[in-house]
Amino acid sequence: MAKKRPGVFWSTVLTLVVLYGFMEFVFPYFAMWVAGTDHLLPAPSAFMLIYMALALIASLVYVYSDDEKIREFWAPVLALLREDENRRTIQVRKVLAVVLPLLVGAYLFFQQMPRANPPLESRMQHPTIPGKYEKLRNPYRDPEPGLVRAFMQERNLQGVPEAKAKQMLIQEYVMEGRMLYGKNCVPCHGAKVDGTGLLARGFRLKPANFTDPGTIATLVESYPFWRIQEGGVALPSEASPWDSAMPAWKGQLTDEQIWKIILAEYDLAGVEPRVVGMK
Numbered sequence: 310m311a312k313k314r315p316g317v318f319w320s321t322v323l324t325l326v327v328l329y330g331f332m333e334f335v336f337p338y339f340a341m342w343v344a345g346t347d348h349l350l351p352a353p354s355a356f357m358l359i360y361m362a363l364a365l366i367a368s369l370v371y372v373y374s375d376d377e378k379i380r381e382f383w384a385p386v387l388a389l390l391r392e393d394e395n396r397r398t399i400q401v402r403k404v405l406a407v408v409l410p411l412l413v414g415a416y417l418f419f420q421q422m423p424r425a426n427p428p429l430e431s432r433m434q435h436p437t438i439p440g441k442y443e444k445l446r447n448p449y450r451d452p453e454p455g456l457v458r459a460f461m462q463e464r465n466l467q468g469v470p471e472a473k474a475k476q477m478l479i480q481e482y483v484m485e486g487r488m489l490y491g492k493n494c495v496p497c498h499g500a501k502v503d504g505t506g507l508l509a510r511g512f513r514l515k516p517a518n519f520t521d522p523g524t525i526a527t528l529v530e531s532y533p534f535w536r537i538q539e540g541g542v543a544l545p546s547e548a549s550p551w552d553s554a555m556p557a558w559k560g561q562l563t564d565e566q567i568w569k570i571i572l573a574e575y576d577l578a579g580v581e582p583r584v585v586g587m588k
């Protein structure tokens with residue numbers, strides 16, 4: 310067993326580590342100098358991969374050029390796996406048996422872990438609404454006199470002033486909307502409409518927080534109507550990166566139900582929709 314000098318195996322490993330270190334830590338300075346920029350230019354990962362793969366192939370070609378080198382290259386590996394029975398080797402085996410699965414586990418964990426930091430590309434939160442939705446308005450925010458009168462008939466409210474009855478009717482729509490919201494939207498958008506439902510943590514692109522002045526308060530009501538009907542799949546590419554988990558509700562909820570949910574959503578969030586022109 311070659312114990313004195315590093316041996317073919319370890320010198321190969323060392324060469325690869327040095328090359329990797331060069332690419333990772335020295336190359337960005339070199340690239341910055343060549344390109345004349347004032348910030349570091351790290352090597353793109355695809356380039357790194359090709360470079361390291363070539364370095365590995367070159368090392369193996371070198372090792373496999375000679376029978377003696379092949380034997381020497383594999384000697385430490387074979388010794389660790391089966392031949393050597395001295396105490397240190399046995400200890401190394403034990404340590405590896407623990408450390409390797411931990412390393413693989415940690416790698417996978419950090420790969421999969423949802424990250425809180427925003428992506429480099431900027432995401433457009435509110436892409437343009439499709440034309441056919443633009444003109445829609447919420448029929449329940451300011452119900453027609455006909456609806457109010459029917460409601461008064463139904464509830465025997467003849468003595469009540471019409472304006473008051475209208476407020477009661479709207480309140481009724483809001484309550485219906487709240488029920489529907491509670492049934493369908495709470496798991497993601499949360500009971501307090503702040504985007505902290507039970508499922509919310511699982512999504513990289515967080516469910517919208519309706520109390521945030523940057524969401525529904527900046528929008529005309531037809532906008533959430535579009536978003537609720539068509540969901541995340543209908544978002545154009547400007548709204549990437551990160552796929553939206555917002556479901557499309559058009560098969561599940563009627564237009565009327567969606568308008569009532571919207572009414573409730575603004576009500577729960579304590580904000581008013583943006584109004585264009587006169588109402």
Ligand code: HEC
Pocket residue numbers: 434435490493494495496497498508512514515516517523524525532533534536537540541544553554555556558570574
């Ligand atoms: C599976 C989780 C989930 C459920 C259930 C869900 N949403 Fe969403 N919703 C999201 C996510 C994630 C976003 C943010 C990404 C986006 O804009 O598509 C979002 C965005 C929205 C937006 C856009 C807000 C904005 O500022 O553009 C509206 C409106 C909305 N949801 C309403 C609802 C309503 C109403 C319901 C119930 C009928 C509902 N959502 C159910 C996950 C969900």
